[in-house]
Amino acid sequence: MRRSVGFWGVGESGRSTRWAGLIPAGYSAVLTALITGPLLGSGYLLLRDAVSTPRSYLTDSALGLGDAAPRAVPQDALLAALSPIVDGGLLVKAILIVALWAAGYGAAVLARALLAVSLGPQLVATTLTLWNPFVAERLLQGHWSLLAGYAALPWTALAAYHLRSAGADAGPRPSPNPVAVEADARTTSTDDSRRSPTAPSTRHGRRERHTRSTGRGPRWRRAISTGQQSTTVAAWGALAGCLAAAGLTPTGSLLAGCVALSTVGRRNLPGTLALLVAASAPWLAATALSGAGAEPSDPTGVAAFAARAEPGLGTLGSLAGLGGIWNADAVPDSRTTPIALVATILLLAVVASGIRAVLTAVPEDRAGLRVRRTLFALAVAAVVVPALASTGWGMEVMRWLVVEIPGAGLLRDTQKYVALAVPAFALCAAAGCRALAARIAARSTNAVEHQSVSRGGSAAIPVAVLFVALLVAPLLDLAFGVGGSVRPVHYPLGWQRVAEKIDATGDVAVLPGGMFRRFPYSGKVAVLDPAPRMLPNDVLQTGRLPVRGLTVSGEGTRAVDAENALLHGDSAQRLADLGVGWVLVERSTPGPLGDSAKTLPQLEKRYEDQNFALYRVPGDVARATETPGAHRIIAITAHLLWATLLIGGLLIAAIYRPIRR
Structure with a gap:
C-alpha cells in the first residue's frame, strides 16, 4: 500500500507512527525555542521593521486605506481587532513562535509524505528549514509576518500533493486491503459454485447492476472512495488555510501562491486561483480603494533593495546559501566572515547529496514525483532570478517594472523570494541523509530486508546527526535571538x-x-x-x-x-x-x-x-481626506473573508482529514 501521511503528520500505521510523528514536532519546538528564547520573556518586539505594541487601533492605515501602499495588511487589522482582548505584544510573539515551529514541523511532514523517509531524515529537513541564514536575516530585519508566509510553504506543497493524489493524475490507486479482497474472493467463489449451470452470467449481471445502483460493493472499494473524498475536502481546506496564513502580508501571499499554482496541477488551478484571490482580498481591496498601490514605486528602491553579495560568495553564492539580504547590518556576525563561505559549501553539499533521489521517479506515486520536481525547479528559479535581478541589466528591467506596472514594488526586495527554495532544499537534505545511510547500511551489515537497507536501517540516525551538525555549527549565532539581538523591550x-x-x-x-x-x-x-x-x-x-x-x-x-x-x-x-x-x-x-x-x-x-x-492643532481641521464609509465597509469585509478562509480552512482540514487504520 502506498504510504499516506495526514495533514497534521499522522500516518497510517497506528500508535507507533503517531508517536514517531510527534518527535519531529517536538524537535521543531526545541529548535524554535533555541532561536526565539529571549522572546519568551515579557516585553514587546521592537527591532527595525518589527513593531509590536500593547494595543493598536482599527484606523484607516490599519485597513490599508491610508496614503501609503498597503504593505502591512491584514496583519495590522488583525492586531487591531485582537489586541483589545489579548496583549498585542503577546500576539506578535505567539504568531512568530508558532510560525517557526510550523515551518520546521511542516518540512518533516512534507519529507515523510513525498519521500517516505524515516525519522532521522525528517529531522534533517526540519533543521535546514529553521536553522538557515534566511530565517536569521529576516528575524534581524524584523519581518515576523513574512516568516508566517515562509511557514506556510511546506504545508501548501503538502496540500497540493494531496489534491493531485486524489485527482486523475495520481497514478495507480492504492492496493486494496488483502484480507478484504481474499474474503470477497471466497464469497464470490461460493456464490459461483451455487449458481445454476444453465444461467452462469445472469446472476453475476444482476449483482453488478445492484452494486452500481445502490453504491454497495466490496468494503475496500467503498473505503477508497470515502477516503479519496475526505482527502480532497481536507486538502482544499488546508490549502485555503495555508494561503490565508501566508497572506498575513502581500509578499507572503505571493510566496504561497507561487508554490500552490505551480504544484496543484491543471485540474485544480481554477479553484486554487480563486482561493488565492480571496486570501489576498485585504490588500487587493485596499490597493483598489486607496489608489496608493496604483502609483509607480520609486525606481531608486531597485538598487537599494537588490540582493547583496556576502564575503567570498558573490551574489549567486549568497542566494544559494539562503542569504544575501540587502541590509548588511541585518545579518548574523558569522555571515560577515569567511565562515559564510564554509557554511554555504556545507549547506549546498547536504542539498546536493539528495538531488538525484528527489528527481528520481517513483512508479507508484507519480503525483509526488511531479510535486518534488516542480519544487526543485522553483528552487532553482528562486536563486537564479534574484541573482540576475541584481545585475546591471537586471536592475534596468526591475526599474521598468516598478515604474510601469502598478504594485510591482512588491518585487524589488528580490531576496525575499529565496524562501521558495527552502522546501526543495529540505527535501534534498532528507533524501541525501537517507541515501548516505543506505550506502553505509549496505556495506556494513548483512540486512536481508530490502526496505530496511533502502531506508538506512540503524545508520539513519548517526547520519542525521552528522547532517544536523553540518547545518547548525557554522550558524551557531542564530541561537538565543540571533545572538541576543531579537529580544523584547519595554x-x-x-x-x-x-x-x-x-x-x-x-x-x-x-x-x-x-x-x-x-x-x-x-x-x-x-x-x-x-x-x-x-x-x-x-x-x-x-x-x-x-x-x-x-x-x-x-x-x-x-x-x-x-x-x-x-x-x-x-x-x-x-x-x-x-x-x-x-x-x-x-x-x-x-x-x-x-x-x-x-x-x-x-x-x-x-x-x-x-x-x-x-x-x-486649534481651529477646524480639514476633513477632505476622510475615508468614505463605504470604503471602510468594503475593506473590513475583505478582512472578514480572509479570516474566514484562515479559520474555516484549517477547521475543514482538521475535521475531514482521512483517518486510516
Missing part, C-alpha cells in the same frame, strides 16, 4: 498616556522628521516609529526609507507636506488645512526638528513628560 508609560489624551479627530504628525527612531529602550539599531500602532488616530508617515546611503521615496504626498510644514515652521492653519489635528514630539530620539519651534507655540499643549509632548 515601553515607557508615556505612550499610554499620550494615546488616552487623543480624544478628537484629525491625523497625527510626528517630530522628529522621518520614520525611524533610536529610543534609549530600543537598542542601538534604528527602529520603525511605533506611533502609528500606538495611537488611536492615523499617524502620517512619509514612507521615505534610508537604504544603503540612498533615500527611497514612499507613496502619497500629504504626509510629506505635513512634515515639511512643521520643519519649515509654517502656521497652525497650514497644518489644519492638511488634516493634521495633533502633533506628537518624541523627545527621547534624535532626528531633524527644523524650524518647528516656530509652529509649536501656536498649538495647544495637551500632555508633556520627559519623553513626549502632545499638541492639539
Whole structure:
C-alpha cells in the first residue's frame, strides 16, 4: 500500500507512527525555542521593521486605506481587532513562535509524505528549514509576518500533493486491503459454485447492476472512495488555510501562491486561483480603494533593495546559501566572515547529496514525483532570478517594472523570494541523509530486508546527526535571538498616556522628521516609529526609507507636506488645512526638528513628560481626506473573508482529514 501521511503528520500505521510523528514536532519546538528564547520573556518586539505594541487601533492605515501602499495588511487589522482582548505584544510573539515551529514541523511532514523517509531524515529537513541564514536575516530585519508566509510553504506543497493524489493524475490507486479482497474472493467463489449451470452470467449481471445502483460493493472499494473524498475536502481546506496564513502580508501571499499554482496541477488551478484571490482580498481591496498601490514605486528602491553579495560568495553564492539580504547590518556576525563561505559549501553539499533521489521517479506515486520536481525547479528559479535581478541589466528591467506596472514594488526586495527554495532544499537534505545511510547500511551489515537497507536501517540516525551538525555549527549565532539581538523591550508609560489624551479627530504628525527612531529602550539599531500602532488616530508617515546611503521615496504626498510644514515652521492653519489635528514630539530620539519651534507655540499643549509632548492643532481641521464609509465597509469585509478562509480552512482540514487504520 502506498504510504499516506495526514495533514497534521499522522500516518497510517497506528500508535507507533503517531508517536514517531510527534518527535519531529517536538524537535521543531526545541529548535524554535533555541532561536526565539529571549522572546519568551515579557516585553514587546521592537527591532527595525518589527513593531509590536500593547494595543493598536482599527484606523484607516490599519485597513490599508491610508496614503501609503498597503504593505502591512491584514496583519495590522488583525492586531487591531485582537489586541483589545489579548496583549498585542503577546500576539506578535505567539504568531512568530508558532510560525517557526510550523515551518520546521511542516518540512518533516512534507519529507515523510513525498519521500517516505524515516525519522532521522525528517529531522534533517526540519533543521535546514529553521536553522538557515534566511530565517536569521529576516528575524534581524524584523519581518515576523513574512516568516508566517515562509511557514506556510511546506504545508501548501503538502496540500497540493494531496489534491493531485486524489485527482486523475495520481497514478495507480492504492492496493486494496488483502484480507478484504481474499474474503470477497471466497464469497464470490461460493456464490459461483451455487449458481445454476444453465444461467452462469445472469446472476453475476444482476449483482453488478445492484452494486452500481445502490453504491454497495466490496468494503475496500467503498473505503477508497470515502477516503479519496475526505482527502480532497481536507486538502482544499488546508490549502485555503495555508494561503490565508501566508497572506498575513502581500509578499507572503505571493510566496504561497507561487508554490500552490505551480504544484496543484491543471485540474485544480481554477479553484486554487480563486482561493488565492480571496486570501489576498485585504490588500487587493485596499490597493483598489486607496489608489496608493496604483502609483509607480520609486525606481531608486531597485538598487537599494537588490540582493547583496556576502564575503567570498558573490551574489549567486549568497542566494544559494539562503542569504544575501540587502541590509548588511541585518545579518548574523558569522555571515560577515569567511565562515559564510564554509557554511554555504556545507549547506549546498547536504542539498546536493539528495538531488538525484528527489528527481528520481517513483512508479507508484507519480503525483509526488511531479510535486518534488516542480519544487526543485522553483528552487532553482528562486536563486537564479534574484541573482540576475541584481545585475546591471537586471536592475534596468526591475526599474521598468516598478515604474510601469502598478504594485510591482512588491518585487524589488528580490531576496525575499529565496524562501521558495527552502522546501526543495529540505527535501534534498532528507533524501541525501537517507541515501548516505543506505550506502553505509549496505556495506556494513548483512540486512536481508530490502526496505530496511533502502531506508538506512540503524545508520539513519548517526547520519542525521552528522547532517544536523553540518547545518547548525557554522550558524551557531542564530541561537538565543540571533545572538541576543531579537529580544523584547519595554515601553515607557508615556505612550499610554499620550494615546488616552487623543480624544478628537484629525491625523497625527510626528517630530522628529522621518520614520525611524533610536529610543534609549530600543537598542542601538534604528527602529520603525511605533506611533502609528500606538495611537488611536492615523499617524502620517512619509514612507521615505534610508537604504544603503540612498533615500527611497514612499507613496502619497500629504504626509510629506505635513512634515515639511512643521520643519519649515509654517502656521497652525497650514497644518489644519492638511488634516493634521495633533502633533506628537518624541523627545527621547534624535532626528531633524527644523524650524518647528516656530509652529509649536501656536498649538495647544495637551500632555508633556520627559519623553513626549502632545499638541492639539486649534481651529477646524480639514476633513477632505476622510475615508468614505463605504470604503471602510468594503475593506473590513475583505478582512472578514480572509479570516474566514484562515479559520474555516484549517477547521475543514482538521475535521475531514482521512483517518486510516
